[in-house]
Amino acid sequence: MNPTELLETRITGAVRAVTGAGEPELVPQSRLSGPMPWVIAIMVAMTVIALAGGLALRNTAMSAQAGLEGGLTVQIVESRQSERNAQGERAVERLRSTPGVVAARLVPDEELDRLIEPWLGSDGGASSTMAIPIPALIDVQLSGRASEARVNEIKAALASVAPAARVDAQSSWLEPVYDAISSLQWLAIALVLLLTLALAAAVLMAARTALGTNRDTIEIVHLLGGTDGQIARVFQRSIGVDAAAGGLVGFVLALVVILFLGRRFAGLGAGLVEQGSLGSADWVLLATVPVIAAILAMVTARFTVMHALRKML
Amino acid sequence: MSQPAGDEIVQFDNVGLRYGTDKEVLRNLSFTLYPGSFYFLTGASGAGKTSLLRLLYLAQRPSRGMIRMFGSDAITLPRDRLPMLRRRIGVVFQDFRLVSHLSAFDNVALPLRVAGASEADLRRPVSDMLDWVGLSDRMDARPATLSGGEQQRVAIARAVIARPEMLVADEPTGNVDPEMAVKLLRLFEALNGLGTTVVVATHDVHLLQKVPDSLIMRLNKGQLADPTGALRFPPRRTAGTARPGGSVA
Numbered sequence: 001m002n003p004t005e006l007l008e009t010r011i012t013g014a015v016r017a018v019t020g021a022g023e024p025e026l027v028p029q030s031r032l033s034g035p036m037p038w039v040i041a042i043m044v045a046m047t048v049i050a051l052a053g054g055l056a057l058r059n060t061a062m063s064a065q066a067g068l069e070g071g072l073t074v075q076i077v078e079s080r081q082s083e084r085n086a087q088g089e090r091a092v093e094r095l096r097s098t099p100g101v102v103a104a105r106l107v108p109d110e111e112l113d114r115l116i117e118p119w120l121g122s123d124g125g126a127s128s129t130m131a132i133p134i135p136a137l138i139d140v141q142l143s144g145r146a147s148e149a150r151v152n153e154i155k156a157a158l159a160s161v162a163p164a165a166r167v168d169a170q171s172s173w174l175e176p177v178y179d180a181i182s183s184l185q186w187l188a189i190a191l192v193l194l195l196t197l198a199l200a201a202a203v204l205m206a207a208r209t210a211l212g213t214n215r216d217t218i219e220i221v222h223l224l225g226g227t228d229g230q231i232a233r234v235f236q237r238s239i240g241v242d243a244a245a246g247g248l249v250g251f252v253l254a255l256v257v258i259l260f261l262g263r264r265f266a267g268l269g270a271g272l273v274e275q276g277s278l279g280s281a282d283w284v285l286l287a288t289v290p291v292i293a294a295i296l297a298m299v300t301a302r303f304t305v306m307h308a309l310r311k312m313l
Numbered sequence: 314m315s316q317p318a319g320d321e322i323v324q325f326d327n328v329g330l331r332y333g334t335d336k337e338v339l340r341n342l343s344f345t346l347y348p349g350s351f352y353f354l355t356g357a358s359g360a361g362k363t364s365l366l367r368l369l370y371l372a373q374r375p376s377r378g379m380i381r382m383f384g385s386d387a388i389t390l391p392r393d394r395l396p397m398l399r400r401r402i403g404v405v406f407q408d409f410r411l412v413s414h415l416s417a418f419d420n421v422a423l424p425l426r427v428a429g430a431s432e433a434d435l436r437r438p439v440s441d442m443l444d445w446v447g448l449s450d451r452m453d454a455r456p457a458t459l460s461g462g463e464q465q466r467v468a469i470a471r472a473v474i475a476r477p478e479m480l481v482a483d484e485p486t487g488n489v490d491p492e493m494a495v496k497l498l499r500l501f502e503a504l505n506g507l508g509t510t511v512v513v514a515t516h517d518v519h520l521l522q523k524v525p526d527s528l529i530m531r532l533n534k535g536q537l538a539d540p541t542g543a544l545r546f547p548p549r550r551t552a553g554t555a556r557p558g559g560s561v562a
Contacts, residue, residue, distance in 0.1 A: 220410050223372055224471075225400030226427045227393070310392070313374060 037246035044250030054188025071170035074138035091162035243297035247290025328378030356532030403477030
């Protein structure tokens with residue numbers, strides 16, 4: 001073998017090792033021309049978008065939960081302002097000396113005015129607080145979770161110094177929101193699972209169709225001594241290439257949608273939404289979707305083809 | 314010419330074949346094929362020649378009986394061991410059965426590729442083989458662009474390229490001119506000379522006379538018959554009974 005032939009052989013061997021090429025092209029290859037890559041592209045795009053939505057919701061819930069977990073709100077519901085202020089100050093003092101309380105802050109009237117401004121109007125800042133009795137608010141942060149037992153302990157501690165105090169865990173206000181987010185997360189997971197099944201079904205049908213179309217060729221290859229594994233590898237490689245190309249297109253498409261929606265939501269300026277941004281680990285997870293899709297497509301194709309070939313002699 | 318016991322390449326014992334619930338197309342076939350022998354399989358249309366060949370190249374399992382090939386029980390052999398057995402058999406199909414999307418070169422190279430030969434190793438033998446069957450200028454042609462005779466020559470080249478231990482050919486000279494038919498027979502003889510057992514199914518009685526020392530298997534309504542009418546095979550091959558180009562009594 002001369003050096004050129006030797007080099008050629010080495011290159012062919014290396015290409016074969018990396019790509020799996022070198023198996024005879026037993027079935028006609030119609031890569032990127034059939035519907036399969038586009039079906040996979042759509043599946044991958046939808047899966048990535050659904051997964052990104054699920055991750056964003058999870059981030060939102062986790063972030064909000066972390067902030068509110070140890071949060072308590074104490075309201076002093078007393079119509080007389082002087083008594084309200086006195087009870088508020090006594091309550092803050094008592095809270096600061098209570099074990100497990102990290103911080104207790106009496107919310108200033110100006111801040112209260114700003115909070116109720118959207119409902120009572122801007123002109124009413126001072127006048128509204130005078131005209132309508134607004135409870136004094138104390139923002140309390142506990143060292144641990146604001147469990148029902150802790151809330152009851154705080155209530156008992158305040159009963160003597162601020163009889164008009166009402167104590168609520170901040171997280172309990174957002175419970176319905178968490179429930180809704182949790183439902184949406186499950187919906188996202190269900191969507192991802194359904195899309196995965198749909199992708200496997202699409203590949204299964206494509207592989208069966210390809211097997212039917214190429215039945216004669218497969219029989220000839222069998223009679224020439226071709227093994228089931230050799231034939232399955234050809235289909236597997238062909239569908240793998242389609243899936244990789246489709247997956248890439250789908251991922252790019254999903255990326256555009258996610259970035260567009262991300263900018264739109266960021267523009268809302270709503271606290272909860274901002275907390276739902278995707279982290280680097282989330283992006284890595286999203287990037288694995290086309291890879292997993294390609295692997296799933298290849299495994300499905302191999303399983304389908306091997307199963308069908310076992311029925312042939 | 315006597316054959317040593319246990320040296321057989323193919324052994325059929327009381328083999329029968331039926332498709333579905335139809336009546337048997339092959340009945341009570343019992344015969345032995347020996348290494349290095351040249352057999353012609355003849356019989357009228359519908360006699361079961363192609364069915365018998367399908368059993369020989371392992372495209373079909375019989376409905377009953379026992380078949381041993383290359384020392385293995387072909388009936389009970391696990392599916393995953395069939396490919397290795399098939400690689401020892403070269404087949405020329407009556408309808409050529411070339412792979413339509415592959416060129417003449419790739420069709421001929423297919424058995425070598427299936428057996429794992431590298432591209433460098435197969436290029437020369439495939440080119441030489443195509444050259445030998447007179448198709449060196451049609452290497453890149455797809456089967457659809459080849460004439461019937463050219464397709465048949467590609468099919469024959471594909472069947473013999475891997476130097477099989479047994480060659481099974483169904484009407485291999487049906488679509489070629491007489492000159493090419495003789496040339497192809499010489500190729501089969503050459504292979505036979507190298508030790509390949511050759512089984513050629515043919516209608517062409519003139520062909521039978523062109524291969525000296527060949528044996529004839531005559532099928533009649535699914536059963537083997539020798540010229541005397543007795544339904545048995547192989548005929549006794551004793552000194553002086555084998556007639557070149559003729560059948561054996």
